[in-house]
Amino acid sequence: MAKILILYYSSYGHVGALAEAIAEGARDAGGDVTIGRVPETAPKEIVESAGFSVNEDHPVVEPDDLSDYDAIIVGAPTRYGRLSSQMASFWDRTGGLWGKGTLIGKVGASFTSTATQHGGQETTQFSILSNLLHHGMIIVGLDYGFDGQMSTDAIIGGSPYGASTVAGGDGSRTPHEIDLNGAKYLGAKVARTAAKQCA
Template identity: 80%
Template sequence: MAKILILYYSSYGHVDALAQAIADGAREAGGDVTIGRVPETAPQAVVEASGFSSNDDHPVIEPDQLADYDAIIVGSPTRFGRLSSQMASFWDRTGGLWMNGALVGKVGASFTSTASQHGGQETTQYSILSNLLHHGMTIVGLDYGFSGQLSNDAVIGGSPYGASTIAGGDGSRQPHEIDLAGAQYLGGKVARIAAKLAA
């Protein structure tokens, strides 16, 4: 059974919702799943004024814990077309793991949310995946075996680079059922590949 970490940062719950759908897919595929979040780095006054909310059911993960997993699926909201500062700060602290090659050969994947359809989902996923590639991880994307991402009948996320959703400018739009299905598909795919590589 592959050990899978779903590591995310979420300001308003959209990336959190995708993380839980990914976990469902990974568990259905036989994965031993942990959902964890990175530390909040914004000042408390900003967190309160902006209405950020964190899911305290998910523990805060520290970089040295990453080596314990066979796969790491990383999620971050988009900030000006790239990953959030909270997630970037976390990966900036993984130099020791990189020096030791601790993540080489592990499976990695990405997920994100943006305010609008063209808010930088793919560039954010590239910025997530570049960290994983530098660590020598094997990247898994959201392939077109998940045909839902080809739909033009609704405003949806999803790309070959990973699962995603659209939050709306005020954060009020919730993930579409197609977005959640894509996240679940991605989780299952990662779990199956990680199990094969760990065998």
């Protein structure tokens, strides 16, 4: 059974909701799943005044924990077309793992949330995936076997680079059912790929 870490940062719960859906898909495909979050780096007064939400059910993960997993699915909201500083800071601290080649051959994937449809979902996913590629990980995307991402009937996320959702400018939108189904599909695909790598 492949051990899968879903590692995320979420300010308002949208990325956290995708993390839960990804976990469901990965578990359904036989994965042993842990959901963890990266440390908050914003000052306490900013966190409080902006109303950030923290899911205390998910433990904080540190870089050395990554070695325990066969697959790592990374999610972060978009900040000006790239990954959030909290997630960037986490990966900036993985130099020791990179130096040892610890993550080479592990399976990786990405997910994100943006305020608008064209707010940088794909560029954010590229900025997540570039970290995984530099670590020598095997990248899994959201392929068109999940045809929900082809829908034009609603405002949705999803691309070949990973699962995603649109939060709205004020964060009031919740992930669309299509987005959650895409996340489940991605989680299942990562679990199956990681199981093959472990075999």
